[in-house]
Amino acid sequence: MLEIAILIISLLVMFAGLLGIVIPNLPGIVLIWTGVFFYASTTKFAILDQEYILFITSLALFAILLDYAESILGSRKTNNGFRGIIGAVLGGIIGGTSGSMIMMVAGTVAGATFGVIVSGRDPIFSVETKDYKIIMHIGSTIIKIAVGVAIIESFVVKVFA
Numbered sequence: 001m002l003e004i005a006i007l008i009i010s011l012l013v014m015f016a017g018l019l020g021i022v023i024p025n026l027p028g029i030v031l032i033w034t035g036v037f038f039y040a041s042t043t044k045f046a047i048l049d050q051e052y053i054l055f056i057t058s059l060a061l062f063a064i065l066l067d068y069a070e071s072i073l074g075s076r077k078t079n080n081g082f083r084g085i086i087g088a089v090l091g092g093i094i095g096g097t098s099g100s101m102i103m104m105v106a107g108t109v110a111g112a113t114f115g116v117i118v119s120g121r122d123p124i125f126s127v128e129t130k131d132y133k134i135i136m137h138i139g140s141t142i143i144k145i146a147v148g149v150a151i152i153e154s155f156v157v158k159v160f161a
Contacts, residue, residue, distance in 0.1 A: 010039035087115020
């Protein structure tokens, strides 16, 4: 009975993560990975071994790095400047140390704004949306959804096999 409850909680967390890929301010891929790791650790890696967790972790890291790359390249293409990019990364790291998603997002925005101000650009004009930024974001989201679905599908196959 406990294993069924653990499975249901894990699947709910993973599906929330799948929604989080599309809904802003939810850590999509991280939630999917957390669901897998929660199940594996609470079942003492009986079904999902450490090799599988390493594979899932590498897929999750790929999707997370893709997200950061899309964000950084999009900032370069929209002419936010190098200092704005560095400010956003440092602000996100500093905000992320609080453990709060809101603080991480606020730190990223504050850092980017500070970096743009220091670079001499007017922050009002730093957010310019271009067609390639939108296309890059859509492409990145499609890849993250594919990775998320692949992780969930492999989890279900592994658990029910």
